[in-house]
Ligand SMILES: [Fe+2]
């Protein structure tokens with residue numbers, strides 16, 4: 001590996017570690033929202049959020065494994081999660097986070113391919129696809 005490529009991989013690993021932090025944030029945020037969202041118009045979405053939560057845990061595991069596979073140290077810090085009393089606001093915050101993650105995973109998928117890390121790109125594919133579904137689920141309930 002040339003020194004230039006090594007630096008790129010290092011940068012890529014630190015971005016994966018930031019991605020991991022956003023998944024920890026999702027886990028905390030969804031756990032909180034599942035317990036606090038109320039109102040008849042949102043009764044269906046709580047079941048969806050529970051399904052998201054299970055997938056976020058697998059996203060975190062995949063990212064930590066990829067960081068480790070690439071010689072990095074998987075991070076353990078959880079970004080702070082805003083508390084929200086209003087159900088619609090809470091779901092809007094969930095949508096913002098998912099949209100941000102979708103952009104991140106699109107970028108990470110193409111970076112993995114650019115770095116010729118085919119196995120890593122393959123490991124990231126479910127994150128990309130499931131995050132796309134999470135964005136759609138939240139857009140639907142928010143009427144966006
Ligand atoms: Fe996720």
Ligand SMILES: [Fe+2]
Nearest residue numbers: 052098131134
């Ligand atoms: Fe998600």
